[in-house]
Amino acid sequence: MAKIVAIAEHRNGKLTDATLELCKAAKELAGALGAEPAVAIMSKDDTLAKEVAKYIPLVLSVTNAALEGYTADGYTQAIKAVVETQDVKGVLVPHSYDGVDYAAKVAMAIGAGIVSNCNKAAVEGGSVVFTRNTYNGKIQEMKKVNTDKFVATFEKGAYDMEAAGGAGTVTAVSADIANVRTKSKGIIETMAGAVDISQAKIIVSGGRGCKDADKYKDVIVSLAQKLGGEYAASRPVVDSGWTDPARQVGQSGKTVAPDLYLAAGISGAIQHVAGMKGSKCIVAINKDPEAPIFNIATYGIVGDLFEVIPAMKEKL
Amino acid sequence: MKIAVCLKQVPDMESKFKILEDKKIDESQIAFKINDFDNYAVEAALQLKEKAGGEVVIVTCGPDRSAKDIRQAFAMGADWGIHVNDPAVEAGDNFVVASTLQKAIESIGGVELVLTGVQAEDDQAAVTGVMLADLMGWPHCTNVKKLEVNGTSLTVNRELEGGLNEVLEMSAPAVLTVQSGINEPRYPTLPGIMKAKKKRLDVKKAADIGASAAAKTDFIKMFFPVSEHKAEIIQGDAATAAAKLVEKLKNEAKVI
Ligand SMILES: Cc1cc2nc3c(=O)[nH]c(=O)nc-3n(C[C@H](O)[C@H](O)[C@H](O)COP(=O)(O)OP(=O)(O)OC[C@H]3O[C@@H](n4cnc5c(N)ncnc54)[C@H](O)[C@@H]3O)c2cc1C
Ligand SMILES: Nc1ncnc2c1ncn2[C@@H]1O[C@H](COP(=O)(O)O)[C@@H](O)[C@H]1O
Numbered sequence: 001m002a003k004i005v006a007i008a009e010h011r012n013g014k015l016t017d018a019t020l021e022l023c024k025a026a027k028e029l030a031g032a033l034g035a036e037p038a039v040a041i042m043s044k045d046d047t048l049a050k051e052v053a054k055y056i057p058l059v060l061s062v063t064n065a066a067l068e069g070y071t072a073d074g075y076t077q078a079i080k081a082v083v084e085t086q087d088v089k090g091v092l093v094p095h096s097y098d099g100v101d102y103a104a105k106v107a108m109a110i111g112a113g114i115v116s117n118c119n120k121a122a123v124e125g126g127s128v129v130f131t132r133n134t135y136n137g138k139i140q141e142m143k144k145v146n147t148d149k150f151v152a153t154f155e156k157g158a159y160d161m162e163a164a165g166g167a168g169t170v171t172a173v174s175a176d177i178a179n180v181r182t183k184s185k186g187i188i189e190t191m192a193g194a195v196d197i198s199q200a201k202i203i204v205s206g207g208r209g210c211k212d213a214d215k216y217k218d219v220i221v222s223l224a225q226k227l228g229g230e231y232a233a234s235r236p237v238v239d240s241g242w243t244d245p246a247r248q249v250g251q252s253g254k255t256v257a258p259d260l261y262l263a264a265g266i267s268g269a270i271q272h273v274a275g276m277k278g279s280k281c282i283v284a285i286n287k288d289p290e291a292p293i294f295n296i297a298t299y300g301i302v303g304d305l306f307e308v309i310p311a312m313k314e315k316l
Numbered sequence: 317m318k319i320a321v322c323l324k325q326v327p328d329m330e331s332k333f334k335i336l337e338d339k340k341i342d343e344s345q346i347a348f349k350i351n352d353f354d355n356y357a358v359e360a361a362l363q364l365k366e367k368a369g370g371e372v373v374i375v376t377c378g379p380d381r382s383a384k385d386i387r388q389a390f391a392m393g394a395d396w397g398i399h400v401n402d403p404a405v406e407a408g409d410n411f412v413v414a415s416t417l418q419k420a421i422e423s424i425g426g427v428e429l430v431l432t433g434v435q436a437e438d439d440q441a442a443v444t445g446v447m448l449a450d451l452m453g454w455p456h457c458t459n460v461k462k463l464e465v466n467g468t469s470l471t472v473n474r475e476l477e478g479g480l481n482e483v484l485e486m487s488a489p490a491v492l493t494v495q496s497g498i499n500e501p502r503y504p505t506l507p508g509i510m511k512a513k514k515k516r517l518d519v520k521k522a523a524d525i526g527a528s529a530a531a532k533t534d535f536i537k538m539f540f541p542v543s544e545h546k547a548e549i550i551q552g553d554a555a556t557a558a559a560k561l562v563e564k565l566k567n568e569a570k571v572i
Binding site: 072097100102104105107108109112114115117132138144146147188189191192227259280281282283284288290292294296298299302303309315 | 327329330332333335341409410411437438439440441442443444446447449450451455456457458459461471473474475476477478479480481482483484485486487496497500531532533534535536537538539540541543545546547548549550553554555557558559561562563564565569571572
């Protein structure tokens with residue numbers, strides 16, 4: 001039977017949440033297509049293949065010394081071997097750092113169309129229609145492939161995590177892995193800092209809309225202090241050096257879940273939201289009524305943050 | 317080192333978007349600019365050239381309006397460029413664009429390093445650079461946060477979740493997708509802007525460079541997202557809204 005295969009992701013010997021989300025996606029899509037759901041896992045041995053078998057009926061396990069760490073060349077060759085030997089129709093990949101690094105290469109290797117960064121997939125008339133964010137989250141689009149096979153990457157949280165329960169079969173798939181052209185020299189921490197904003201109950205966060213370092217300080221830092229909380233920032237603020245990297249919230253920064261997260265001059269890009277959507281109460285202040293941040297906020301003010309925040313301070 | 321930088325012109329995301337016939341955005345209300353990530357790629361290329369010599373060539377697929385931002389990269393210091401201006405490429409997908417960029421870069425000759433942005437702000441696909449590398453038969457690294465070049469040896473930091481970086485070694489020729497924050501992109505100077513006007517920009521059709529790929533994906537439609545959790549928008553002028561907000565945070569949400 002044709003298969004829909006989710007690619008397992010693991011770091012430091014543990015499966016990532018995205019892997020369990022894609023188990024759910026594979027089951028849903030396979031069900032709607034009359035196909036069989038499976039997970040393919042690349043590793044140096046079988047340990048994690050047995051673990052992922054709790055979530056999916058079939059695990060295709062590629063073990064090879066060259067798969068001890070992630071490389072685009074290694075993963076692509078391994079996944080290609082799975083696709084070519086296992087009657088695979090669709091490959092589901094997390095839209096994570098590793099996923100983005102190899103998904104398009106896999107699509108090229110198997111001659112498939114790729115739809116990346118999806119948040120939804122539905123089967124209509126026998127083909128899969130993917131929904132994805134565009135224009136920094138302001139517009140969604142629907143796409144499908146016109147090739148026989150497909151590759152799709154899914155943003156984090158697109159599916160709920162599958163719960164453990166089953167006892168799937170693990171089938172070994174062999175792959176020759178040669179000519180890996182990148183060599184990992186190790187992983188380093190780049191955002192260590194004196195502060196740990198992840199413990200704060202109140203966070204006031206500023207984005208590119210704060211205009212410059214001085215204004216960011218005047219408005220964001222001072223409101224945070226007045227509220228007895230921490231100040232934080234979106235990525236462009238850190239990239240521009242207005243504050244230090246330890247205060248960046250999002251996919252490539254910190255994950256926070258305070259009682260109050262006030263986002264001013266932040267548009268609400270998915271990579272930012274990934275780091276703060278668990279906050280209890282989210283306030284958005286943005287002059288653009290269509291900014292995606294309003295789609296996840298509790299309270300919103302459409303206005304100029306340089307007028308709204310000083311007015312707030314007067315009332316505190 | 318001869319470096320090609322793939323540059324895409326994208327809408328300013330603060331623009332007011334209007335969708336026409338579920339298919340495309342109304343460009344009449346939109347301001348365009350260089351894709352933010354590509355700006356960092358241009359700067360990275362210019363810094364490499366300043367250190368070790370060579371040439372920086374801008375490669376763009378896009379309509380007439382894109383020329384403005386190719387010239388912007390010229391004003392920053394890029395040497396010359398290729399502008400593939402062809403409706404057939406515009407109607408294609410990421411694969412068509414990657415295939416066209418490949419042919420354009422091959423037509424330059426002697427390119428040893430290709431830099432792209434991590435993703436285009438408009439389509440948010442993050443696939444073009446990886447496809448291009450595969451088409452060229454070159455290795456790649458995505459989300460590059462640091463780059464050192466020593467002859468043909470590259471040492472790169474690949475950004476990972478939560479502030480981690482993986483340090484990688486690889487050899488040119490290669491394709492790197494550049495992440496924001498890798499450097500501080502320069503602003504064009506007045507002399508730079510003057511010089512940019514005279515720099516060479518070759519305008520091509522896909523056929524001129526032998527590009528003819530067909531799309532592997534089909535666009536169906538576009539629409540504005542509908543949120544089930546839309547915020548409660550607090551009305552009034554700044555002072556009124558701020559006062560109401562403080563009130564709600566104290567007494568309704570009870571978080572301050
Ligand atoms: C792999 C990857 C990882 C990433 N990781 C992160 C991450 O960890 N964290 C992160 O934040 N981003 C991350 N990003 C970047 C992300 O995609 C966005 O580019 C970024 O979040 C945008 O930041 P912003 O909202 O501050 O800026 P913009 O998107 O430019 O938004 C600025 C907002 O300010 C508003 N504004 C302007 N002036 C005013 C004013 N006077 N008053 C009120 N509002 C105003 C505008 O309407 C606009 O909505 C990542 C991107 C990639 C590709
Ligand atoms: N039309 C284009 N012209 C030139 N470069 C492009 C084009 N589309 C994408 N790119 C490059 O590919 C990167 C990733 O784009 P994408 O895969 O569309 O998210 C961009 O940052 C650009 O460097």
